[in-house]
Amino acid sequence: MKLNIAVLPGDGIGPEVTAQAVKVLKAIAMDFNHIFTFNHGLVGAGAIDKTGNPLPQETIDICKKADAVLFGAIGRTSFDLKPNAKIRPEQGLLGIRKELGLHTNIRPVIAYEDLLSKSSLKVKQIKDVDILIYRELTGGIYFGDRTLSEDGNTATDTCTYNRYEIERIAHAAFKAAQARKKKITLVDKANVLESSRLWRRIVQEIAPQYPDVKLKYMYIDNAAMELIINPRQFDVILTENMFGDILSEEASVIVGSIGLLASASLGDKYAMFEPIHGAYTKAANKGIANPIASILSAAMLLDHFGLDEEANRVREGVDKSLKLHITTPDLNNKYDNISTTKVGDFIEDFINNPDETNLN
Amino acid sequence: MKLNIAVLPGDGIGPEVTAQAVKVLKAIAMDFNHIFTFNHGLVGAGAIDKTGNPLPQETIDICKKADAVLFGAIGRTSFDLKPNAKIRPEQGLLGIRKELGLHTNIRPVIAYEDLLSKSSLKVKQIKDVDILIYRELTGGIYFGDRTLSEDGNTATDTCTYNRYEIERIAHAAFKAAQARKKKITLVDKANVLESSRLWRRIVQEIAPQYPDVKLKYMYIDNAAMELIINPRQFDVILTENMFGDILSEEASVIVGSIGLLASASLGDKYAMFEPIHGAYTKAANKGIANPIASILSAAMLLDHFGLDEEANRVREGVDKSLKLHITTPDLNNKYDNISTTKVGDFIEDFINNPDETNLN
Ligand SMILES: CC(C)[C@H](C(=O)O)[C@@H](O)C(=O)O
Ligand SMILES: CC(C)[C@H](C(=O)O)[C@@H](O)C(=O)O
Numbered sequence: 138m139k140l141n142i143a144v145l146p147g148d149g150i151g152p153e154v155t156a157q158a159v160k161v162l163k164a165i166a167m168d169f170n171h172i173f174t175f176n177h178g179l180v181g182a183g184a185i186d187k188t189g190n191p192l193p194q195e196t197i198d199i200c201k202k203a204d205a206v207l208f209g210a211i212g213r214t215s216f217d218l219k220p221n222a223k224i225r226p227e228q229g230l231l232g233i234r235k236e237l238g239l240h241t242n243i244r245p246v247i248a249y250e251d252l253l254s255k256s257s258l259k260v261k262q263i264k265d266v267d268i269l270i271y272r273e274l275t276g277g278i279y280f281g282d283r284t285l286s287e288d289g290n291t292a293t294d295t296c297t298y299n300r301y302e303i304e305r306i307a308h309a310a311f312k313a314a315q316a317r318k319k320k321i322t323l324v325d326k327a328n329v330l331e332s333s334r335l336w337r338r339i340v341q342e343i344a345p346q347y348p349d350v351k352l353k354y355m356y357i358d359n360a361a362m363e364l365i366i367n368p369r370q371f372d373v374i375l376t377e378n379m380f381g382d383i384l385s386e387e388a389s390v391i392v393g394s395i396g397l398l399a400s401a402s403l404g405d406k407y408a409m410f411e412p413i414h415g416a417y418t419k420a421a422n423k424g425i426a427n428p429i430a431s432i433l434s435a436a437m438l439l440d441h442f443g444l445d446e447e448a449n450r451v452r453e454g455v456d457k458s459l460k461l462h463i464t465t466p467d468l469n470n471k472y473d474n475i476s477t478t479k480v481g482d483f484i485e486d487f488i489n490n491p492d493e494t495n496l497n
Numbered sequence: 498m499k500l501n502i503a504v505l506p507g508d509g510i511g512p513e514v515t516a517q518a519v520k521v522l523k524a525i526a527m528d529f530n531h532i533f534t535f536n537h538g539l540v541g542a543g544a545i546d547k548t549g550n551p552l553p554q555e556t557i558d559i560c561k562k563a564d565a566v567l568f569g570a571i572g573r574t575s576f577d578l579k580p581n582a583k584i585r586p587e588q589g590l591l592g593i594r595k596e597l598g599l600h601t602n603i604r605p606v607i608a609y610e611d612l613l614s615k616s617s618l619k620v621k622q623i624k625d626v627d628i629l630i631y632r633e634l635t636g637g638i639y640f641g642d643r644t645l646s647e648d649g650n651t652a653t654d655t656c657t658y659n660r661y662e663i664e665r666i667a668h669a670a671f672k673a674a675q676a677r678k679k680k681i682t683l684v685d686k687a688n689v690l691e692s693s694r695l696w697r698r699i700v701q702e703i704a705p706q707y708p709d710v711k712l713k714y715m716y717i718d719n720a721a722m723e724l725i726i727n728p729r730q731f732d733v734i735l736t737e738n739m740f741g742d743i744l745s746e747e748a749s750v751i752v753g754s755i756g757l758l759a760s761a762s763l764g765d766k767y768a769m770f771e772p773i774h775g776a777y778t779k780a781a782n783k784g785i786a787n788p789i790a791s792i793l794s795a796a797m798l799l800d801h802f803g804l805d806e807e808a809n810r811v812r813e814g815v816d817k818s819l820k821l822h823i824t825t826p827d828l829n830n831k832y833d834n835i836s837t838t839k840v841g842d843f844i845e846d847f848i849n850n851p852d853e854t855n856l857n
Pocket of ligand 2: 328329358571572587590591742773775
């Protein structure tokens with residue numbers, strides 16, 4: 138298969154981890170006789186530095202010509218302290234989601250057997266957890282109108298949802314549930330928000346088309362608690378943009394490190410793959426960033442093109458690295474100094490020689 | 498001291514738990530020679546049943562004539578399944594918050610030594626956690642405009658914040674931090690929301706007035722994770738309405754049961770005290786509801802009037818009940834069948850005879 142992959146490494150630890158994912162994809166291409174080409178684009182704070190724009194037109198063009206986008210991370214601490222800045226790195230990420238119409242963000246949360254003890258939660262809490270979060274990604278308060286009054290004393294954000302935005306991701310989530318444990322939990326705040334009531338109404342309407350799927354409703358405040366006290370109750374979680382942001386980052390505590398959570402962002406025409414972690418500026422360039430979320434995002438990219446064997450090879454490599462504790466410091470590995478690159482190298486080696494790779 | 502207390506038991510487990518808090522307040526009044534009078538009002542689903550209105554004018558009047566309000570819980574499952582219902586129990590709670598101008602909601606999150614093992618989190622994670630959440634309660638998306646298009650296919654909610662709304666709670670939170678560990682964490686989503694940027698800007702402006710307090714910023718998604726992986730980093734958390742709702746319910750996992758979390762909602766003229774848990778309809782009238790959140794809310798009421806010794810007596814009673822496992826089933830007590838009423842009776846006995854009460 139020929140795949141043209143746009144690579145947007147972005148800021149902070151983005152470039153380091155993305156480099157490992159690219160390395161892994163190259164190894165897959167070699168071993169399975171695919172032709173993957175990679176075109177890099179600027180995004181985020183780095184793009185602002187070089188072009189004044191967090192999402193240069195050239196980057197959009199690179200992405201639109203590509204079959205898929207591999208995204209790193211964006212953000213920089215200096216902007217976090219400047220709430221007045223009009224141009225912000227995050228506009229690069231939000232912009233690309235909007236430009237490519239990436240409305241459906243899928244975030245798997247899987248408790249790895251070998252990492253159960255790394256979680257802040259008790260092992261018995263998290264054993265066998267396997268959740269798929271469907272987060273709506275191009276609507277809601279993320280893309281509503283924003284206003285700041287002239288005197289700077291009143292700020293407004295609007296959260297709007299339309300029927301079609303809810304329907305398309307709801308159908309995708311129901312279908313995913315059908316292929317899994319057949320349970321879907323809609324998370325909203327329908328006791329307060331009109332937009333949440335629209336979600337609840339539409340999902341209620343759609344549900345009969347999937348009679349084998351059990352639908353449950355949960356308020357976001359309650360879900361934030363239930364995700365910790367009883368995560369095994371969840372199969373597919375369906376939710377709007379902001380609640381999905383919060384719940385998916387919270388869910389990383391189950392897995393043991395946010396450095397492990399991958400995601401796919403799908404639109405009607407385009408697809409992007411990115412770790413759910415951010416730029417984590419203070420860890421940049423130290424070789425301590427966990428590349429696994431990025432590598433697993435590459436595996437989701439392979440899934441997307443039906444390259445199941447290839448995706449599984451990557452996942453086996455990740456599993457093996459975890460089993461052998463070839464992991465970065467966020468997972469408190471027993472061995473010293475296993476760097477971002479070394480983890481990538483190990484998984485690359487595994488892909489090349491799945492039967493031989495061991496501690497080397 | 499003479500106190501006129503409005504009691505709004507509400508729905509579900511609200512009446513049962515509130516009855517225990519009233520019992521405790523009566524015992525305090527007796528022992529410390531105060532005169533507490535109690536006037537009951539209807540609110541929530543029960544009020545809809547009886548009057549068609551989740552917040553009858555009579556209830557508002559009772560509250561406005563009172564020195565303080567003791568609130569139970571509102572909500573009913575049948576409404577959760579009816580996203581079209583125009584009249585909803587939650588309007589009772591949101592309405593009373595607005596009517597009384599209860600802008601500052603304070604939710605303490607304390608890891609009780611005797612309950613560490615009940616938490617879903619590892620004991621070492623939560624030992625010594627002592628967080629005070631300042632949640633803004635009468636602004637933001639909870640009280641913004643809501644619209645549903647005529648065809649019912651587009652819904653909008655608006656989130657607005659004004660300078661004065663942010664300033665008043667920010668000052669309260671900074672002052673609270675000064676009397677504690679002198680750390681404050683502002684939780685927002687300033688990388689996306691204009692209203693969050695306003696929060697960040699104003700809190701940044703105010704901070705120099707409290708030079709002894711260390712201010713930190715955190716995005717809500719990150720905070721939802723950090724609250725679990727490193728809760729001890731927090732002292733005072735300051736946040737807007739929706740984020741405070743989510744974070745405070747999530748924080749209950751630290752304490753071991755949401756049945757333990759109390760809150761105070763303060764305005765310029767009025768004050769209300771309520772457990773953070775909801776109506777929990779399916780547990781109603783079974784004697785299994787934990788009354789401690791309500792009883793601790795009563796303790797916060799006593800605090801509010803400077804009745805320190807009285808509040809401490811209540812808290813000692815609660816501590817003792819936890820130490821002796823006189824607890825409802827949510828805390829998996831060793832003894833069978835310790836009912837809501839029995840827990841209340843135990844704490845009442847303790848208040849009357851603090852030196853003698855033991856298992857009885
Ligand atoms: C960086 C930020 C704008 C982004 C979001 O909130 O969507 C991130 O947290 C994520 O989850 O991808
Ligand atoms: C019942 C609901 C409207 C309420 C809220 O969201 O504020 C509750 O969750 C709370 O936290 O007091």
